[in-house]
Amino acid sequence: MSSRPDGQTFREAAGSLVEWIAAYLDHSETYPVLANVEPGHVKASLPSIPPADPEPFASILDDVDRVIMPGVTHWNHPSFFAYFGITGSAPGVLGEMLSAALNLNGMLWKTSPALTELEEVVLDWLRKMMGFPSPLFGIVMDTASIASLCAMAAAREALGLNIRERGMAGRSDLPRLRVYTSEQAHSSIEKGAVALGIGLEGVRKIPTDDAYRMRPDLLEAAVLEDRAAGWLPVCVIATVGTTSTTSIDPIPAIADVCTRHGLWLHVDAAYGGAAAIVPENRDVLAGCERADSVLVNPHKWLFVPIDFTAFYTRRPDDLRRAFSLVPEYLRTDDATTNLMDYGLQLGRRFRALKLWMVIRMFGTTTMQDVIRGHMAMAQELAHAIDDDAEFERAAPVPFSTVCLRAVPGGVPDEDLDRFNEVLMHRVNGTGEAYLSHTRLKSRLTLRIAIGHLRTERRHVWHAWALLRRHARELAASWRTPNAGGVP
Amino acid sequence: MSSRPDGQTFREAAGSLVEWIAAYLDHSETYPVLANVEPGHVKASLPSIPPADPEPFASILDDVDRVIMPGVTHWNHPSFFAYFGITGSAPGVLGEMLSAALNLNGMLWKTSPALTELEEVVLDWLRKMMGFPSPLFGIVMDTASIASLCAMAAAREALGLNIRERGMAGRSDLPRLRVYTSEQAHSSIEKGAVALGIGLEGVRKIPTDDAYRMRPDLLEAAVLEDRAAGWLPVCVIATVGTTSTTSIDPIPAIADVCTRHGLWLHVDAAYGGAAAIVPENRDVLAGCERADSVLVNPHKWLFVPIDFTAFYTRRPDDLRRAFSLVPEYLRTDDATTNLMDYGLQLGRRFRALKLWMVIRMFGTTTMQDVIRGHMAMAQELAHAIDDDAEFERAAPVPFSTVCLRAVPGGVPDEDLDRFNEVLMHRVNGTGEAYLSHTRLKSRLTLRIAIGHLRTERRHVWHAWALLRRHARELAASWRTPNAGGVP
Numbered sequence: 001m002s003s004r005p006d007g008q009t010f011r012e013a014a015g016s017l018v019e020w021i022a023a024y025l026d027h028s029e030t031y032p033v034l035a036n037v038e039p040g041h042v043k044a045s046l047p048s049i050p051p052a053d054p055e056p057f058a059s060i061l062d063d064v065d066r067v068i069m070p071g072v073t074h075w076n077h078p079s080f081f082a083y084f085g086i087t088g089s090a091p092g093v094l095g096e097m098l099s100a101a102l103n104l105n106g107m108l109w110k111t112s113p114a115l116t117e118l119e120e121v122v123l124d125w126l127r128k129m130m131g132f133p134s135p136l137f138g139i140v141m142d143t144a145s146i147a148s149l150c151a152m153a154a155a156r157e158a159l160g161l162n163i164r165e166r167g168m169a170g171r172s173d174l175p176r177l178r179v180y181t182s183e184q185a186h187s188s189i190e191k192g193a194v195a196l197g198i199g200l201e202g203v204r205k206i207p208t209d210d211a212y213r214m215r216p217d218l219l220e221a222a223v224l225e226d227r228a229a230g231w232l233p234v235c236v237i238a239t240v241g242t243t244s245t246t247s248i249d250p251i252p253a254i255a256d257v258c259t260r261h262g263l264w265l266h267v268d269a270a271y272g273g274a275a276a277i278v279p280e281n282r283d284v285l286a287g288c289e290r291a292d293s294v295l296v297n298p299h300k301w302l303f304v305p306i307d308f309t310a311f312y313t314r315r316p317d318d319l320r321r322a323f324s325l326v327p328e329y330l331r332t333d334d335a336t337t338n339l340m341d342y343g344l345q346l347g348r349r350f351r352a353l354k355l356w357m358v359i360r361m362f363g364t365t366t367m368q369d370v371i372r373g374h375m376a377m378a379q380e381l382a383h384a385i386d387d388d389a390e391f392e393r394a395a396p397v398p399f400s401t402v403c404l405r406a407v408p409g410g411v412p413d414e415d416l417d418r419f420n421e422v423l424m425h426r427v428n429g430t431g432e433a434y435l436s437h438t439r440l441k442s443r444l445t446l447r448i449a450i451g452h453l454r455t456e457r458r459h460v461w462h463a464w465a466l467l468r469r470h471a472r473e474l475a476a477s478w479r480t481p482n483a484g485g486v487p
Numbered sequence: 488m489s490s491r492p493d494g495q496t497f498r499e500a501a502g503s504l505v506e507w508i509a510a511y512l513d514h515s516e517t518y519p520v521l522a523n524v525e526p527g528h529v530k531a532s533l534p535s536i537p538p539a540d541p542e543p544f545a546s547i548l549d550d551v552d553r554v555i556m557p558g559v560t561h562w563n564h565p566s567f568f569a570y571f572g573i574t575g576s577a578p579g580v581l582g583e584m585l586s587a588a589l590n591l592n593g594m595l596w597k598t599s600p601a602l603t604e605l606e607e608v609v610l611d612w613l614r615k616m617m618g619f620p621s622p623l624f625g626i627v628m629d630t631a632s633i634a635s636l637c638a639m640a641a642a643r644e645a646l647g648l649n650i651r652e653r654g655m656a657g658r659s660d661l662p663r664l665r666v667y668t669s670e671q672a673h674s675s676i677e678k679g680a681v682a683l684g685i686g687l688e689g690v691r692k693i694p695t696d697d698a699y700r701m702r703p704d705l706l707e708a709a710v711l712e713d714r715a716a717g718w719l720p721v722c723v724i725a726t727v728g729t730t731s732t733t734s735i736d737p738i739p740a741i742a743d744v745c746t747r748h749g750l751w752l753h754v755d756a757a758y759g760g761a762a763a764i765v766p767e768n769r770d771v772l773a774g775c776e777r778a779d780s781v782l783v784n785p786h787k788w789l790f791v792p793i794d795f796t797a798f799y800t801r802r803p804d805d806l807r808r809a810f811s812l813v814p815e816y817l818r819t820d821d822a823t824t825n826l827m828d829y830g831l832q833l834g835r836r837f838r839a840l841k842l843w844m845v846i847r848m849f850g851t852t853t854m855q856d857v858i859r860g861h862m863a864m865a866q867e868l869a870h871a872i873d874d875d876a877e878f879e880r881a882a883p884v885p886f887s888t889v890c891l892r893a894v895p896g897g898v899p900d901e902d903l904d905r906f907n908e909v910l911m912h913r914v915n916g917t918g919e920a921y922l923s924h925t926r927l928k929s930r931l932t933l934r935i936a937i938g939h940l941r942t943e944r945r946h947v948w949h950a951w952a953l954l955r956r957h958a959r960e961l962a963a964s965w966r967t968p969n970a971g972g973v974p
Contacts, residue, residue, distance in 0.1 A: 004857065004940060005848045007513035010577035013848075014505040017581055018498060021588040026494035035600050039823045042604035050612035053850040057581070060847050064585065071601030076590050083598075083816070088590025090497035094504055094544070096587035098551065100792040100841075101508040103563050103575025111570075113522050114558030117529035125537035142629055143834040153682055167686025168655040169664045169719075176657030187814040188833055194810065195640055195831060197684030199654025232656075243816055299834070305587040307834050323681065327674040328926040329570070329730055329934070336526045344682060346675055347630040347786070347794050354587075360547050361492045361500075363540040370491070439815040447816070453491065 032431025085451025095354025241272025519918025572938025582841025728759025738774030
């Protein structure tokens, strides 16, 4: 039999990979943030057939540098300001190393007691860090997309219509189902509703106020109108930290509506929940203690490598009723909690390790300091934008994400969408910062989301300087199109 | 601001963790396979509140040894024979390390070209290794549970009933929907159907033949009967390597039925697909080239740490139609493939790295040798069971999993289920091997699934010796209950 990679192989290869990673963590900013390769380039640089014989790790690491790295958009770069920042931190990488080596599958308690129980412990730590007053059932899921789908499935089953057994199609006893969320909610809510067979028409998007927060009065009006029209309301999905502007839906008032109408309240705090670990920010989660389910993504703003979604619910029995199926080959006699019963996936990695290592190696004080620092930088940037006549701020800044728009003199209003999009591509093309966009009140708007562990003031100010410089240059050529040639 | 873990922290901590992992990979068999702790023990051994200040990695690694390891059921132990074996191999751990450090999110091509393109390359390698004749669209998903759900969702959308938009509830134009699978199919099929709103009644389980393979004649009869009764057939899910006995559904005949009736054929080859990398086993996937979608789990029998499901489809447009939703903040102008459009989750880890490293560091020849070795060991064990009057084999052995049952003289037939269950607990209680059970023709049956990279003949023979010894002892006490006291 051929030789197989073993402990010694690992020791040698990991030695060089550890050095590589240590250097990367300290010097990720020496790479261009946004990959600058043509589509197909990476693929064309790799063999189209697998090797028959073992290759030394050194060759692979060479290929990482030669082929992979030029095609990497560096989410781990301190000037990554697009979408929401995430961090592959040192403790998080250590957690993933150990998780991969142990390679546990936490489907049942007995298939790994430590996995199930550490998951319970670290989720309870996180709950306390965020200031949730009383214990909650917690489970680690892979993504907010899946966790919100599970929440909606639990809410659907809690209607008591036995959809689990009988399904939804072809039933004359079922009305059409509606879930409610704001027009600023994440696309995963609609995707989950599509998967569940609720459909896009089953997602009613409630308008928001001038700060992009769901209007509870319009939510209640919609529920009443739908009930009168024969729809069956299922649940409300509110957001703490929406994707475009990080607005915070008024959870207490929404919870009141849910209470009055007997609706499951699910809160997507994927991004915003992290801020609550800072005591003075606790109020961002006000009212969430009344929610039926809440999710927070430590893989977003809490320095845990992707993927890790913390899902909490006051109604674990409803979650289990929606999903539990125990075939004979998975039957156990003990009375323990088997986490496979509370979600879609049977296979469950040992994700708790990475949050455990992050919290222990940082300590909560440092984690709070980093979040505080991000929020302070965002406020500084917001003030700078407010003070600059060539830019306008497009939304309040409750967390660490700033929405802005260039409004240079001399560029016609009807050109501003295209101007800002070109501006974004120019800044991103420098490789020195990476921002993304959204659309607010139908206007194209740029976003600077500060959320990477290693982002310092200088990175934010450099991004701001890039924006101002490129806006000036672009505006100049915009005003004299024949000379500049851009528009 | 407090100090934060950085490259140097990583270098030092990872140095000790690499040594720990190298030793673990070589000596995982020195641990008891099945954790021997009381429920709550791990939790009780950990602080109930998170630390405010940073802790040194050495303390954490001490806690891994002191608290975590006693609560670990060692999936990475060569005598882990329960469920299906999986392996956290050295190359796989290296892949996860790099993936966590880069911490990419492959939702869009541009958010990491290398992730998207390496995914395409390694899935094409795997396709060729398994002997699939022509190119297929491939995407890495986390688990077979999710991939099968996605296949069913694509099949549902391909019906042309616009379920994506309109949903399923309260529609008088929708008949009830049916998916077909065998009574031996994995529970994830039912769970997916529950989530999709098809419901348990919407899953028709086709009986199997005496080798636990779906009966294509009964499948066709069921489709005809359902159509006549007003059901709308959606898809057929066949299995290559069922969970209980690893039986192989007759894919060519099932594909014929699907062709005749216009049904989407999805093949769950989570376990069995791996065997096809050995040229002489290619026929296990015969007919799968006609399937609309197929999944294989490299995290099962191909030495890739959990999680990694390879999902292939000939109909990527249907998959995209089922799921694609592009909000403004994720809109791109390029014509590249954005993998978020082909599945449920927006967040997508860089999983391709680990399969890439496994294939390159093993080479396909070694991977084939390991699979061949597992299958040969299973055949040897099957012969030994056939030659032992105190045991009987309960199913054919097409791969590397053996189903057996103790039938000791003097133990009444009606006691045999309980006898075998007690026997299993006794063997598992030794910590020297771990097996699981299933039920076949309503009889409790033990399973020995050989699938770990480091499993050698001696591990299999020791498990077999344990079974025989404990069966003898247990049978003796069973015959004289007052003396033994067990039953």
